[in-house]
Amino acid sequence: MTETRVPTPTLERLATYLRVLLDAREAGVQTLSSRDIERLSGISAAQFRKDLSYFGEFGKPGVGYSTQQLIECIERILRLDREQPMLLVGAGNLGAALVGYPNFRAHRFRIAAVFDNNFVKIGRPFGDLIIEDIARLKEVNAQIGAQIAIIAVPANAAQEVAEQLVDAGIRAILNFAPTSLKVPPWVYVRNVSFLQELAVLSYHLAQEPKHSRDGWTGELPSEPTRPASLAARVKETSDAI
Amino acid sequence: MTETRVPTPTLERLATYLRVLLDAREAGVQTLSSRDIERLSGISAAQFRKDLSYFGEFGKPGVGYSTQQLIECIERILRLDREQPMLLVGAGNLGAALVGYPNFRAHRFRIAAVFDNNFVKIGRPFGDLIIEDIARLKEVNAQIGAQIAIIAVPANAAQEVAEQLVDAGIRAILNFAPTSLKVPPWVYVRNVSFLQELAVLSYHLAQEPKHSRDGWTGELPSEPTRPASLAARVKETSDAI
């Protein structure tokens, strides 16, 4: 692991590689080449190798990468190899979706406590948890020791919440509120904005499609749809995210 | 509007500028300079001017930008100046959060129909809507004419759903399922991955904080917390996102 700064896009792609590798392991695949990763992820083989090169050497020339070993390496890099307790602030619809999100557990993320300032909600059950008073944030986190928090409150409350989180020892925040948080330099923030995503989609509707429909055969360039039975698919979708 | 390709980061920032401008208008501010935008958004004045330059000239040298006019221009660029019906697929927790998301309306996004394949859910109310059978997707959208759709189903069902959406005339997809969708070239996809976001946060916990705590006074570099009364704040937070 050299001391070069790792580009953020590289870190984001690491999570994608991991997903592909986990699928491959599930399917019993022992080894993958960078070309295989390209096919499965849509990210170029060169990009994949360059991304990994920031962290070390993980493959064998002429052979490829051991699925199992690479999974372990990426999990270690991303710190997914240990339990990661998180605080959730905001017991609304979005909070409910996050508490119920099934995929967190597989990556050892766990929402350890949920907070709100609405006295009607405090004390009520919320998934497996009980909604705590936001005023008890620091006190509760003294027990939990979470370093990651999720902000799922309205924009006008988010800055106040962020300051309380920092005071409680949080060092990384996932912010769903549409506002720019001001935090000290040792706290890392990532913003998720549904409106921003939709706005970018919306912009692209205005653009004349550069690619015409002619020539589109319905053939997918690679990785055809998995041959799942209708029954299986029905079962799979039955519980939406 | 020149024919230069607009960088995606520029489009993403446009949504941020708009948010700041709407706040400013709300506060009665008539005019803003690029420096003001920098202070309010955290995005540099040079970046802001460069971003706008892809679309035309909107300011007056020596004066700045008319809040109202710039809002209108950005809304037109992002197509937020008209009603935008959307389809939602997946009536789970996340779908519920999206249907209940209050900020969509302000930007003229509207979830016009929700679909699921779980026959237990079909026909049930979901927010203001009734959950429709996914099999009726094309039929229903023939009425609605939505061009944007949101996928909020599990990963293993997402590709199948995407194909049905494309068949129903959808041209832009916001995908919450952790999988790479294969779609024809005239369909624009954006992915939102909670796990990816958390993984990047998690990585940063491992890094030794380059910025020490020393020298942090709690003073925020700019835009101090709004002076809202406690009562006001309590009211504000009472309904989480």
Place this chain on the structure above:
DNA sequence: TAGATTGTTAATCGATTAACAATC
């Protein structure tokens, strides 16, 4: 007018892609 601020150009920075010697 003098001061402020724009829009744009040029310089810098950073990320992606292509190519290939090393090596399994």
Place this chain on the structure above:
DNA sequence: TAGATTGTTAATCGATTAACAATC
């Protein structure tokens, strides 16, 4: 060994930043 595929270097591409003439 011959073929395949890695890790890395150099070339390309694209986005951000800085600087400044134009202009209100």
